[in-house]
Amino acid sequence: MKCTILHENRGRLRVHFDLRRMSMAQADQMEESLLSLPGVKQVKVYDLTCDAVVCFDGDRNAVLRALADFNFDTEALALFTPESSGRALNRLYQEKLLGLLVWRAFKRFVLPAPLRAVFTAVSSVRFIARGLRCLFRRKLEVEVLDAASIGVSMIRRDFKTAASVMFLLKLGELLEVWTRKKSAGDLARSLSLNVDRVWLKTEAGEVLVPVGQVHPGDEVCVHSGSVIPLDGRVVSGEASVNQASLTGESLAVLKSVGAPVYAGTAVEEGDLVVSVEQQAGSGRYDQIVAMIEQSEKLKSELETRALALADKLVPYSLLGTALTYLLTRNVTRAVSILMVDYSCALKLSMPLAVLSAMRECGGRRITVKGGKYLEAVAKADTIVFDKTGTLTYAEPTVAQIVPFGDNTEENVLRVAACLEEHYPHSMANAVVCYAREQGVTHDEMHAEVEYVVAHGISSRIDGEKAVIGSHHFIFEDEGCVVPEGEREKFRMLPDEYSHLYLAVGGVLAGVICVSDPLRGEASEVLAELRKLGIKKAVMMTGDNERTAAAIAAQVGVDDYHAEVLPEDKARFVEREKAEGHTVIMIGDGINDSPALSAADVGIAISEGAAIAREIADITVGADDLRELVTLRKIAAGLQRRTRGNYRFVISFNSALIVLGALGVLPPTTSALLHNLSTLGISLKSMTNLLK
Amino acid sequence: MIDWKKVALFCGGALFGSAGIRILTSKDARKVYTHTTAAVLRMKDCAMENYTRMQENCEDILADAKAINEERALAEERAADATPAE
Numbered sequence: 183m184k185c186t187i188l189h190e191n192r193g194r195l196r197v198h199f200d201l202r203r204m205s206m207a208q209a210d211q212m213e214e215s216l217l218s219l220p221g222v223k224q225v226k227v228y229d230l231t232c233d234a235v236v237c238f239d240g241d242r243n244a245v246l247r248a249l250a251d252f253n254f255d256t257e258a259l260a261l262f263t264p265e266s267s268g269r270a271l272n273r274l275y276q277e278k279l280l281g282l283l284v285w286r287a288f289k290r291f292v293l294p295a296p297l298r299a300v301f302t303a304v305s306s307v308r309f310i311a312r313g314l315r316c317l318f319r320r321k322l323e324v325e326v327l328d329a330a331s332i333g334v335s336m337i338r339r340d341f342k343t344a345a346s347v348m349f350l351l352k353l354g355e356l357l358e359v360w361t362r363k364k365s366a367g368d369l370a371r372s373l374s375l376n377v378d379r380v381w382l383k384t385e386a387g388e389v390l391v392p393v394g395q396v397h398p399g400d401e402v403c404v405h406s407g408s409v410i411p412l413d414g415r416v417v418s419g420e421a422s423v424n425q426a427s428l429t430g431e432s433l434a435v436l437k438s439v440g441a442p443v444y445a446g447t448a449v450e451e452g453d454l455v456v457s458v459e460q461q462a463g464s465g466r467y468d469q470i471v472a473m474i475e476q477s478e479k480l481k482s483e484l485e486t487r488a489l490a491l492a493d494k495l496v497p498y499s500l501l502g503t504a505l506t507y508l509l510t511r512n513v514t515r516a517v518s519i520l521m522v523d524y525s526c527a528l529k530l531s532m533p534l535a536v537l538s539a540m541r542e543c544g545g546r547r548i549t550v551k552g553g554k555y556l557e558a559v560a561k562a563d564t565i566v567f568d569k570t571g572t573l574t575y576a577e578p579t580v581a582q583i584v585p586f587g588d589n590t591e592e593n594v595l596r597v598a599a600c601l602e603e604h605y606p607h608s609m610a611n612a613v614v615c616y617a618r619e620q621g622v623t624h625d626e627m628h629a630e631v632e633y634v635v636a637h638g639i640s641s642r643i644d645g646e647k648a649v650i651g652s653h654h655f656i657f658e659d660e661g662c663v664v665p666e667g668e669r670e671k672f673r674m675l676p677d678e679y680s681h682l683y684l685a686v687g688g689v690l691a692g693v694i695c696v697s698d699p700l701r702g703e704a705s706e707v708l709a710e711l712r713k714l715g716i717k718k719a720v721m722m723t724g725d726n727e728r729t730a731a732a733i734a735a736q737v738g739v740d741d742y743h744a745e746v747l748p749e750d751k752a753r754f755v756e757r758e759k760a761e762g763h764t765v766i767m768i769g770d771g772i773n774d775s776p777a778l779s780a781a782d783v784g785i786a787i788s789e790g791a792a793i794a795r796e797i798a799d800i801t802v803g804a805d806d807l808r809e810l811v812t813l814r815k816i817a818a819g820l821q822r823r824t825r826g827n828y829r830f831v832i833s834f835n836s837a838l839i840v841l842g843a844l845g846v847l848p849p850t851t852s853a854l855l856h857n858l859s860t861l862g863i864s865l866k867s868m869t870n871l872l873k
Numbered sequence: 874m875i876d877w878k879k880v881a882l883f884c885g886g887a888l889f890g891s892a893g894i895r896i897l898t899s900k901d902a903r904k905v906y907t908h909t910t911a912a913v914l915r916m917k918d919c920a921m922e923n924y925t926r927m928q929e930n931c932e933d934i935l936a937d938a939k940a941i942n943e944e945r946a947l948a949e950e951r952a953a954d955a956t957p958a959e
Contacts, residue, residue, distance in 0.1 A: 188929075189933045191933075191936050191937060191940055192940060194936050196929065196933060228925050228928075228929060230918075230921055230922045230925045231922055231925050231926055231929065233925075233929060235929070235932065276921070276924075277917065277921065280917070280920060280921065280924070281917075284920075
């Protein structure tokens with residue numbers, strides 16, 4: 183596309199495109215495609231002026247070439263919905279804000295006084311009506327106070343004060359609704375189904391297809407640990423489905439043939455074949471937004487307490503006004519007090535602070551589902567880590583294959599890859615990747631596959647039972663044996679790797695040694711967290727004792743538990759909670775979900791199993807454990823800000839009340855100061871907590 | 874004697890009631906309204922465009938300012954490194 187450079191800097195380029203106009207969908211598409219270029223850090227496309235700003239690291243010419251070569255993909259444009267980015271919402275509220283400001287300026291500086299009075303009177307009706315409605319419900323809330331202050335000003339013919347109070351109230355309302363909707367939208371977009379490929383059931387078996395190609399009437403297979411991608415009805419199979427993302431209940435629901443299932447819910451245990459009823463669309467997004475907006479449980483404790491107190495103070499404000507009038511017989515002084523109230527500042531700034539903290543986390547690729555979880559992170563003194571995928575990179579690699587009996591390495595690898603293909607455990611991925619690298623192919627030579635959580639996978643191949651999994655599973659549960667004469671080989675298996683045992687027909691066929699390197703930053707992150715107030719760090723893993731001991735020593739946790747089952751993890755978390763600790767649980771796999779639900783805050787590493795991401799309260803981008811430290815700092819910052827807001831609002835407004843009662847401040851000034859301070863603290867609450 | 878103001882108000886009211894409303898809602902008047910509204914919307918778009926342009930320019934200035942400060946800091950660092958070495 184033809185473009186001209188408007189402004190240039192090292193690493194930043196602003197260009198103007200030779201277009202008459204650009205639609206919002208086009209701007210979004212351009213942003214997406216420019217962001218995908220290597221070296222590009224940040225892109226902003228302004229559709230109103232047809233300009234784009236690109237911040238990049240590296241080759242300027244490559245960026246220029248990409249800009250010149252760019253063309254809109256008209257087919258893809260049709261698929262863009264207004265919710266796919268926040269652009270439409272922001273535009274709407276920007277225009278509303280502009281309208282409000284222009285209208286106010288017009289009324290104040292252009293309109294003659296009598297007309298102004300008429301407009302003020304007409305607008306005041308809305309506020310007074312709200313106050314009266316509140317009174318009729320027998321509640322003394324901030325609406326009554328607002329209505330009283332506006333009403334009294336009108337009666338005293340103080341149109342200027344009434345107008346300015348109403349303007350500031352409307353401005354505050356607008357900002358609040360905008361921030362709320364924007365935060366809900368950003369959150370919903372990050373929580374929105376990140377499934378893009380599903381297993382479609384065809385005559386040829388299960389085929390992996392992009393979710394957009396699935397039509398109503400098609401059948402989709404969903405296995406343990408995966409997320410149900412689309413709304414539909416169960417055609418065969420049975421599974422326990424966790425619908426927490428939809429209904430909030432943490433107990434799984436059993437779904438069998440004929441039961442409806444919903445997009446975004448996760449299968450905990452079992453397999454389902456679902457007949458799709460609704461194609462991929464924006465339904466999921468709307469569900470999340472509704473959930474966020476209605477979720478009262480997501481308010482943090484400090485916030486709820488502050489808001490409750492704010493409401494309780496309203497009657498005292500009114501009482502104070504009446505008292506001042508009676509004592510001083512000075513209407514002006516009494517009215518000054520009426521202009522000041524605690525609740526509107528608290529009610530406005532607290533939610534804004536929480537939503538802005540959530541947004542800041544989102545900017546750092548941390549998705550927080552509610553203010554109460556940030557509070558829990560700030561208060562926490564105990565952390566429980568999962569090992570695989572959390573303390574170690576989620577990419578274990580196959581180091582060695584030791585075959586037993588008549589099997590060759592290739593054979594062992596083939597069978598193992600065949601079995602492990604369907605499951606989202608990181609060890610399974612390692613085996614499948616290694617098989618692919620080695621060029622070992624495997625057609626679907628097995629029958630139904632059964633996944634036993636945290637233990638292993640079992641199936642039948644050529645009539646014989648094939649199992650793959652942990653030591654406990656293969657030797658104790660399934661009772662397999664080591665082939666004769668190979669016990670020495672078995673004992674000599676290298677210790678520093680995790681072992682995956684494969685047995686066919688009850689006899690050990692091979693052992694796959696998987697190395698799971700520890701994350702470089704793990705120990706320093708733990709040290710940082712201790713400095714920030716974490717007192718106890720525990721590692722829990724289903725892996726064997728030796729590897730766990732080695733890792734625990736390296737990382738520096740206070741305690742570790744190996745060969746743990748998911749229920750044990752949850753039980754440990756509950757024991758800690760019973761002792762009065764606030765517990766953070768971090769995990770990435772299916773076997774972490776009970777513990778994630780049990781903890782005060784469940785954090786999922788976002789590269790892990792979809793179910794962990796759905797159940798968890800906070801999802802962290804998996805690149806770096808240091809994001810945990812950032813999260814803790816933001817949470818602590820939010821607590822400080824909330825307490826600071828509280829103190830400021832109470833003290834400042836009390837001072838205004840006292841000054842008003844003493845007659846030092848006329849009502850206009852006290853109203854102005856009160857409303858400006860409210861706005862000021864609200865705007866301040868919306869700024870970033872960390873640099 | 875005769876309060877002309879009251880008479881004027883009465884006549885005005887009568888006129889408004891009979892002919893005034895018809896004129897205000899006639900097709901021509903409606904055309905005027907639509908064109909005025911279209912003009913107002915154009916003004917709004919223009920205002921938003923100017924606001925966006927202003928925003929872009931401010932961001933340019935900010936980016937340039939940050940770059941200047943960074944270069945200064947780098948130069949100072951280099952000077953500080955050079956002196957102890959001597």
